[in-house]
Amino acid sequence: MECVSLPPFSRVAICGGTHGNEMSGVYMVREMQKQKVDKFGSFSITAVISNPRAVEACKRYIDTDLNRCFTRALLSSYLVSSSAPITDGTPYELRRAQELNAQLGPKGSHEAMDLVCDLHNTTANTGLCLISYSFDWIGLHLYKYMQKKITSAPIRFFLLDMPFSEAYSQESLGKHGVSIEVGPQPHGVVRADIFNLMKEAVDQTLEWVQSFNSGTTFEGGDVEVYTLEKSIDYPRNPETHEITAAIHPQLQDNDFSLLRPGDPIFMSFAGETINYEGKELHPFFVNECAYYEKKIAFHLARKITVNIPSLSVKMD
Amino acid sequence: MEGGVVHLPMLSRVAVCGGTHGNELSGVYLVRERLKTKKMVEEEDELVSVLTVLTNPRAVQQCRRYTETDLNRCFTQATLNHPILDRTPYEIIRSQELNLLLGPKGRPEAVDLICDLHNTTSNMGLCLIAYSDCDWICLHIFRYLQMQMPDIPVRYIHFDLPPKEAYSLESVGKHGFAIEIGPQPHGVVRSNTYTTMKSGVQHMLDWVRLFNSGTTFDGGSVEVYSMVKNVDYPRDRETHSITAAIHPQLQDHDFCLLRPNDPLFQTFSGDTLRYQGKEPLYPFFINECAYYEKGIALSLARRRCVMIPTIQMQRGLEHQEDEKEFMSEEEE
Numbered sequence: 001m002e003c004v005s006l007p008p009f010s011r012v013a014i015c016g017g018t019h020g021n022e023m024s025g026v027y028m029v030r031e032m033q034k035q036k037v038d039k040f041g042s043f044s045i046t047a048v049i050s051n052p053r054a055v056e057a058c059k060r061y062i063d064t065d066l067n068r069c070f071t072r073a074l075l076s077s078y079l080v081s082s083s084a085p086i087t088d089g090t091p092y093e094l095r096r097a098q099e100l101n102a103q104l105g106p107k108g109s110h111e112a113m114d115l116v117c118d119l120h121n122t123t124a125n126t127g128l129c130l131i132s133y134s135f136d137w138i139g140l141h142l143y144k145y146m147q148k149k150i151t152s153a154p155i156r157f158f159l160l161d162m163p164f165s166e167a168y169s170q171e172s173l174g175k176h177g178v179s180i181e182v183g184p185q186p187h188g189v190v191r192a193d194i195f196n197l198m199k200e201a202v203d204q205t206l207e208w209v210q211s212f213n214s215g216t217t218f219e220g221g222d223v224e225v226y227t228l229e230k231s232i233d234y235p236r237n238p239e240t241h242e243i244t245a246a247i248h249p250q251l252q253d254n255d256f257s258l259l260r261p262g263d264p265i266f267m268s269f270a271g272e273t274i275n276y277e278g279k280e281l282h283p284f285f286v287n288e289c290a291y292y293e294k295k296i297a298f299h300l301a302r303k304i305t306v307n308i309p310s311l312s313v314k315m316d
Numbered sequence: 317m318e319g320g321v322v323h324l325p326m327l328s329r330v331a332v333c334g335g336t337h338g339n340e341l342s343g344v345y346l347v348r349e350r351l352k353t354k355k356m357v358e359e360e361d362e363l364v365s366v367l368t369v370l371t372n373p374r375a376v377q378q379c380r381r382y383t384e385t386d387l388n389r390c391f392t393q394a395t396l397n398h399p400i401l402d403r404t405p406y407e408i409i410r411s412q413e414l415n416l417l418l419g420p421k422g423r424p425e426a427v428d429l430i431c432d433l434h435n436t437t438s439n440m441g442l443c444l445i446a447y448s449d450c451d452w453i454c455l456h457i458f459r460y461l462q463m464q465m466p467d468i469p470v471r472y473i474h475f476d477l478p479p480k481e482a483y484s485l486e487s488v489g490k491h492g493f494a495i496e497i498g499p500q501p502h503g504v505v506r507s508n509t510y511t512t513m514k515s516g517v518q519h520m521l522d523w524v525r526l527f528n529s530g531t532t533f534d535g536g537s538v539e540v541y542s543m544v545k546n547v548d549y550p551r552d553r554e555t556h557s558i559t560a561a562i563h564p565q566l567q568d569h570d571f572c573l574l575r576p577n578d579p580l581f582q583t584f585s586g587d588t589l590r591y592q593g594k595e596p597l598y599p600f601f602i603n604e605c606a607y608y609e610k611g612i613a614l615s616l617a618r619r620r621c622v623m624i625p626t627i628q629m630q631r632g633l634e635h636q637e638d639e640k641e642f643m644s645e646e647e648e
Contacts, residue, residue, distance in 0.1 A: 030557065031584040123501040186437040186501030188605040192561040192582045242348065246507040267507045269349040289503040292379075
């Protein structure tokens with residue numbers, strides 16, 4: 001069987017508050033900073049509050065969504081580089097993304113963090129969801145590992161199928177990266193059960209890295225994941241663009257269940273049911289607060305199988 | 317309270333208000349839906365005239381609780397009388413506009429009943445929140461909702477404040493209460509929460525029409541939760557940041573008796589902190605998002621039985637009631 005070897009991970013970043021009102025990650029990172037957590041066995045840990053101004057205001061973002069600012073194009077934009085004058089018009093998050101790129105990257109370079117782990121919450125009933133890009137299968141190994149260790153909640157994997165050049169989120173700053181998404185939790189609120197689940201996931205991630213560095217071989221094989229097929233918006237008033245329906249009670253909280261044509265998806269504020277038409281797919285991020293403005297009521301995913309190689313550390 | 321029917325004036329004008337907090341969306345969408353189908357702000361028939369109002373349109377537009385200050389703390393008599401200056405927060409200007417539209421508070425022209433629609437991230441089911449435990453209109457509406465909505469927990473929360481100090485919108489009307497429904501994240505509308513709120517408002521208006529038609533509503537005993545105190549999160553002395561979350565055993569257990577030594581908080585380092593009070597009390601507003609900044613992790617109440625009399629509408633009483641209120645204003 002194919003076995004890939006990689007150098008040990010010497011630097012890991014744990015990031016919270018990329019969205020300032022996703023509170024489990026904020027309090028997790030603050031606790032790590034308070035306890036001065038900077039080492040775990042054979043590697044160093046950097047705990048970062050990614051968007052401190054948004055955290056201070058308890059808002060998702062100040063000017064623009066930070067977690068869409070990590071494309072190569074935006075990171076190298078001359079308008080926000082230190083050599084160009086920073087005007088009042090420069091969105092805070094564009095400047096912050098460049099600061100984070102300097103601290104955790106530079107993206108694509110030898111100096112970048114070995115692993116960037118970005119913590120998120122959602123109002124959707126996703127349970128524990130790991131998210132990473134298809135060009136990096138470390139996240140998939142973490143997922144395989146966690147499935148055996150974490151039994152208190154369902155764990156799923158969402159694969160972002162796009163090339164490195166299009167990657168837009170913070171975890172793409174590192175040589176490897178994964179987002180840990182835990183829901184449901186209202187924004188601005190921290191729930192102990194959600195915080196504990198996120199802590200379990202972070203602890204397991206750090207254990208995995210330590211185990212990898214110590215020489216464990218992680219078996220490859222087939223992994224079942226979800227990948228984005230399309231997104232569905234709410235029905236809207238054509239003049240005001242206000243939504244005219246809410247997620248149907250039969251769909252609400254049923255992330256990852258199979259959605260079939262004819263199944264109810266919306267109930268209008270006047271009480272009418274709107275049914276799904278389309279292929280059998282798996283809805284997720286159902287009724288995520290921050291997606292109303294992005295015109296997404298829910299995503300629809302295909303379930304696919306990806307094959308990953310076995311992995312072990314390269315001993316020099 | 318012995319035998320005897322209490323006669324009360326007709327409730328000619330009722331206001332249904334939503335969006336007092338701009339991110340509490342069930343009320344926002346319900347008010348918008350009512351305005352869409354009724355096609356006017358005030359809808360009148362021979363039994364009642366109903367005003368439908370979106371109270372904080374700027375906050376609704378931004379999907380935030382408020383823009384400068386919490387609108388639902390701006391209805392004390394002092395704030396309503398405050399002179400408007402250059403830097404006066406939007407919400408204070410707005411509270412005074414609403415006082416003109418629905419009040420003035422304490423005056424004969426005020427609407428008869430205000431129903432203000434709210435959502436909470438706490439698992440509170442449907443709560444009627446009012447300043448009085450002897451406003452028979454509010455208590456009878458509560459009883460009626462409980463009977464008409466058996467699948468939802470319906471409770472009455474009493475905050476003991478005199479009218480002048482009462483700070484929220486519903487205190488502008490001659491009678492008033494908030495309908496608070498949770499759990500729902502702020503900025504999100506859940507279909508079941510919306511439907512519950514729509515149903516609650518409909519039953520409330522049905523009751524008003526029945527009352528105004530002369531129906532007798534039998535008295536009896538109702539259970540009321542009377543607010544005692546608030547409990548804050550443990551906080552870091554320097555940063556003031558919270559250092560614990562509501563304990564998993566308390567989370568979502570609104571109105572389940574909290575006994576001395578029951579778990580209250582779980583610190584972010586994993587320790588359990590326990591309830592130190594001596595008296596068992598009923599918690600509510602457990603982990604309400606908007607209350608972190610107000611220093612409230614949960615509120616605590618005593619549960620009591622209140623006897624309510626049989627009531628019936630009687631015409632011609634309006635002026636007597638108005639005179640009584642007018643005179644007590646003069647006395648003060």
